Amino acid sequence: MRQVWLISGPPGCGKTSWILDRLKKHNSSCGFLRLSGFSENSLEQANSNEIDYVFLKDQIPQLIDLSKSSDQLCTDQDGLLLFIELPQFYLPKESGLAGIDRRVINQLENLKLIPDKYLHFGRDNELPIVDTLNFEKIESLSINLNETVWDPPSLNTFWFELVNGAYGDVYRAKALMNIIDGRFMLFNWIVSRNGSQFLQLNNFAPPKGRPQRISQLIIQGRNLDFVSIKSTVNLCLVNDAVLQFHQASLGNQQLAAT
Known part of the structure; x- marks a missing residue:
């Protein structure tokens, strides 16, 4: 049953x-x-x-x-x-x-x-309590990133700034990110832990055009600078010309390797 x-x-x-x-x-x-x-x-x-x-x-x-x-x-x-x-x-x-x-x-x-x-969590002994936090106030921001692709160095800089307070007091941040070489990454951070989790998922998209899969950024915290976050994210995303250039280069490398 x-x-x-x-x-x-x-x-x-x-x-x-x-x-x-x-x-x-x-x-x-x-x-x-x-x-x-x-x-x-x-x-x-x-x-x-x-x-x-x-x-x-x-x-x-x-x-x-x-x-x-x-x-x-x-x-x-x-x-x-x-x-x-x-x-x-x-x-x-x-x-x-x-x-x-x-x-x-x-x-x-x-x-x-x-x-x-x-x-x-926080009530039943079958569940861990190490990351069970009590919140008095929390704001949330959700950004739809479908079909977007991140520039890796810019992404690393943005994430470091985000979790270190550049855009407000972030308690929780997680995202699914498309990387320019076709990788699909999970970024995960919670204030009670040391460091972020970066996990490459199995869902690899061949670098040809914009990926057709769910991509999203979620941020929760206090005094969040919504405008600056969205503006910085847009600066970290590659445009069509840059994407095509990098994908063509990757395609040539694959042909040379065969």
């Missing part, structure tokens, strides 16, 4: 990483859904639904996208494990399934995904 687990917690606590670890240990069908969560007073949620799924799908190719699933998933399939990720700033008022926000229950009922188990 299938199992449906709801995993919630504040930004950067490790929800997606914990889910990935469990999925890697699962030997049968699996699915994933990230809910948007709810902003609370001065705490603004980030629109990062696509980043988490794309990353998990890259690592677990057989992963089912529950946001686009059919009614077939609502049947009891042997060994089917479904994870629902929920960003949530506050501790649940009650333990176990009784602590699920009623608004979330309504969403899940519409999707026919009623949890069998509910765990929240």
Whole structure:
């Protein structure tokens, strides 16, 4: 029979990483859904639904996208494990399934995904607490980067400046980036950790034209300089002429090597 687990917690606590670890240990069908969560007073949620799924799908190719699933998933399939990720700033008022926000229950009922188990970072001992932070105020910025390609040196400079306070107090930053040579990179940073995570994903796009895959930058923090961030990002992206020049050069190198 299938199992449906709801995993919630504040930004950067490790929800997606914990889910990935469990999925890697699962030997049968699996699915994933990230809910948007709810902003609370001065705490603004980030629109990062696509980043988490794309990353998990890259690592677990057989992963089912529950946001686009059919009614077939609502049947009891042997060994089917479904994870629902929920960003949530506050501790649940009650333990176990009784602590699920009623608004979330309504969403899940519409999707026919009623949890069998509910765990929240900072409450349940099954989950780590090292990166579980309490936020009093948080702003969020989401930048759609589809079909964009980054200049690597400019990207490295921008990311260093970003996480070191050049554009405000950044608590959380993550992104999927297209690199000029066809690589697809995950950038990940949380204020409670030492250093950033840079991971080259398996989804390589041959350097020919602009890549057709999800790319996005998510930033959460306080006193963020939205205008400067967007302006700097635009300066780091290569235009058509530069992209064509580099891709032609890469193509010539590949021909010479054959």
